Amino acid sequence: MLDFFKFFSKEQNKSKDVAKERLKLVLIHDRANVSPKFLEMVKGDIIKVISNYMEIDEAGFDIRLSRIEQEDENYTSALVANIPIKRMKNMGKNNG
Amino acid sequence: MGEVIVITSGKGGVGKTTTTANIGTALALLGKKVVLIDADIGLRNLDVVMGLENRIVYDLVDAVEGVCRLKQALIRDKRFEGLYLMPAAQTRDKNAISPAQMQKLCEELKEHFDFVLIDSPAGIEQGFKNAIAGADKAVVVTVPEVSAVRDADRIIGLLAANELTEPQLVVNRLRMDMVKRGDMMNIDDTIDILGIDLLGVVPDDENIIVSSNRGEPAVTEENSMAGQAYRNIARRLLGEEVALIDMESGVTFMEKLRKLFSGKNKRKS
Ligand SMILES: Nc1ncnc2c1ncn2[C@@H]1O[C@H](COP(=O)(O)OP(=O)(O)OP(=O)(O)O)[C@@H](O)[C@H]1O
Ligand SMILES: [Mg+2]
Numbered sequence: 001m002l003d004f005f006k007f008f009s010k011e012q013n014k015s016k017d018v019a020k021e022r023l024k025l026v027l028i029h030d031r032a033n034v035s036p037k038f039l040e041m042v043k044g045d046i047i048k049v050i051s052n053y054m055e056i057d058e059a060g061f062d063i064r065l066s067r068i069e070q071e072d073e074n075y076t077s078a079l080v081a082n083i084p085i086k087r088m089k090n091m092g093k094n095n096g
Numbered sequence: 097m098g099e100v101i102v103i104t105s106g107k108g109g110v111g112k113t114t115t116t117a118n119i120g121t122a123l124a125l126l127g128k129k130v131v132l133i134d135a136d137i138g139l140r141n142l143d144v145v146m147g148l149e150n151r152i153v154y155d156l157v158d159a160v161e162g163v164c165r166l167k168q169a170l171i172r173d174k175r176f177e178g179l180y181l182m183p184a185a186q187t188r189d190k191n192a193i194s195p196a197q198m199q200k201l202c203e204e205l206k207e208h209f210d211f212v213l214i215d216s217p218a219g220i221e222q223g224f225k226n227a228i229a230g231a232d233k234a235v236v237v238t239v240p241e242v243s244a245v246r247d248a249d250r251i252i253g254l255l256a257a258n259e260l261t262e263p264q265l266v267v268n269r270l271r272m273d274m275v276k277r278g279d280m281m282n283i284d285d286t287i288d289i290l291g292i293d294l295l296g297v298v299p300d301d302e303n304i305i306v307s308s309n310r311g312e313p314a315v316t317e318e319n320s321m322a323g324q325a326y327r328n329i330a331r332r333l334l335g336e337e338v339a340l341i342d343m344e345s346g347v348t349f350m351e352k353l354r355k356l357f358s359g360k361n362k363r364k365s
Pocket of ligand 1: 105107108109110111112113114115136141216217218268269270298299300301302304305308322
């Protein structure tokens, strides 16, 4: 017998799952953009960590959130940072 | 000393006014002294939802500007002991009062009431800022839809920036039939995304419209599912642990139909 109600529900692609995925993505961007300080804070922390290993050009440090298209044509968010390196630190010495 | 709770949402039309009216009435029915403030200046609604529109003489702006004494702007709801409404001004705009004035008003009111509930206007502008200024606590209302949840998230961020760091969520207009067929985000989905505590879930219920037609909050309706949900929310605000209602027992029409069909199927097989 034909299931009358199955007909209405697309099991594979439930609209609530689509809603949830879209929300998650859009909120990543909303939350990052609401606070202009947010990316500055991330940037500050990255500099702190990286500086243990290399000397970087802080003025040329570029960081932003962007969307990347994946192979399955879905989009995902990515934190993209471009960090020019001035000089590597000599880790051998420190670990000595 | 009472508690000031702002009911807010970001997106319009998701049920702030309905929620304020029903929680307030439920708290009064539980013996608390409650004042409802309509902070939606220029678009007042709480008065009609409460059925008190014919009793307005003075309003919030009058009280703040000193045109009347604070007490004169309070309408006593004769049906519910301890319940009062401070209506919004209808012919002024949101800039008629400032956050500082609102804060002062709340300070004064909470000396005399157990609960001061503020019905916030939609949006994130001046009206919203006024509404949250004197609040100790925030309730965020949303419906399980992408745009409303997104706006709720924005509001949660703005509340946090204003020292209201632990808002509680009311998910309104949930439709179990849609949740079941995967066409509406369920409670877990919504909480998972917003990351705040749940205060309650209110089903989509036509009683809400019937009761706003009559100007009698749905909490007074013994058999209303939404009324029950709001009664539970009020008890949670008083610190009681109350389980979520089983929405499946209050089945909608489609649901009944579905149950009927699946029942038949079972017998055949
Ligand atoms: N649980 C519910 N079931 C059915 N209808 C509802 C429910 N909650 C609210 N409504 C209806 O939705 C409409 C909007 O509700 P309400 O006025 O409370 O929203 P609001 O957030 O205060 O709107 P605004 O942003 O304009 O102030 C009303 O017509 C109301 O009757
Ligand atoms: Mg309203």
